[in-house]
Amino acid sequence: MTALTGTRTSYDGLVDLVRAGALGPHPGTLRVAVAFTTRQAVRHDGRGTGYRNEVLSLRLAEAVGSCAVEPGALPDSAVEECVGADVARLLEHPLPAVRVAALDAYLMHVLPHTPAHGARPVSLLAGSSLEKSRARAKTVVGLLDLPPGATVLVVGVVNSLLEALRSRDLRYIPCDLKGGATEWDEPVVADALAAAGRCDALLVSGMTLGNGTFEPLRRHALAHGKQLVMFAQTGSAVLPRFLGQGVSAVCAEPYPFFWLDGGPGVLHRYDGSCPGGGR
Structure with a gap:
């Protein structure tokens, strides 16, 4: 597994490594083809309370990266802004959910779950x-x-x-x-x-x-x-x-x-x- 070393042991340090192309292809060369949200409400049988989920997901080649958000917090424009954008640009997006989903998609692409x-x-x-x-x-x-x-x-x-x-x-x-x-x-x-x-x-x-x-x-x-x-x-x-x-x-x-x-x-x-x- 590729681990973080030296002083770059933080989340921001990991983003810096990705931006520099240190873990794989430069993120500026990879574009998100599909962006979508998943919204769910659930109350399991036998449970007295339920909950809701909302998740932003980005498709990069064979990989999908995701970030959950509070229901209703993600503007509809976020999905359109992600489609066709390169990962480097999305890592600078003003919305944290977009930045996390983009990082997740990139790492899923270069370091899949194997x-x-x-x-x-x-x-x-x-x-x-x-x-x-x-x-x-x-x-x-x-x-x-x-x-x-x-x-x-x-x-x-x-x-x-x-x-x-x-x-x-x-x-x-x-x-x-x-x-x-x-x-x-x-x-x-x-x-x-x-x-x-x-x-x-x-x-x-x-x-x-x-x-x-x-x-x-x-x-x-x-x-x-x-x-x-x-x-x-x-x-x-x-x-x-x-x-x-x-x-x-x-x-x-x-x-x-x-x-x-x-x-x-x-x-x-x-x-x-x-x-x-x-x-």
Whole structure:
């Protein structure tokens, strides 16, 4: 796996490497052919609450890069602005979601999810939306190496993840910028970094790339030697680049996501154990 070295260990440092063509073709030579959004609302059977997703995706050759946004936050013009634009231009776009999706598409193109780049495929069986959600959660939580009773900061509240943590006798502090409460009326904190000091490990959504909260959490994990496991639909090809630089493991899930159909799918597990991983 291509890892970041020296002083360029930040998200901005990774963008600089891509801009310079240090990881593959110069981004100015590659153009996005297709841009689209995916909007979803869901309430699983047996659950009392639901949620919405909105994702911007960019197609670069065979690769699709994605960034989730708050529903309704992405202007319609963003899709048109991306089509036909080169990646270098999109990495300078004023919208963070466009910049993240463009970086993700580029890295998916040059460093796809293969064993040579540190990925281990994990099959998701066909099933209902809830069955697939729980199967993904089991894979994600399986990347944490913690004893019973440890406390996990969960950034990006997913009820199936909370269930999976409880099944392992792990405590958790749920966190989301919107605050609120979980399915079980547990309070959701809004400030992840403020809560991180009370936790033994961090379980974090890739959405933090798009809202600017990833870097402070990565630096906290690195400074305090804590596990930082990422579950990534947003930035699935971006986050594995930070293995060994604060990120301990990634469950990468590129488009199409598990919630789009009931058929079989695949996740990509990065934990540094696969040849090429973590270097």
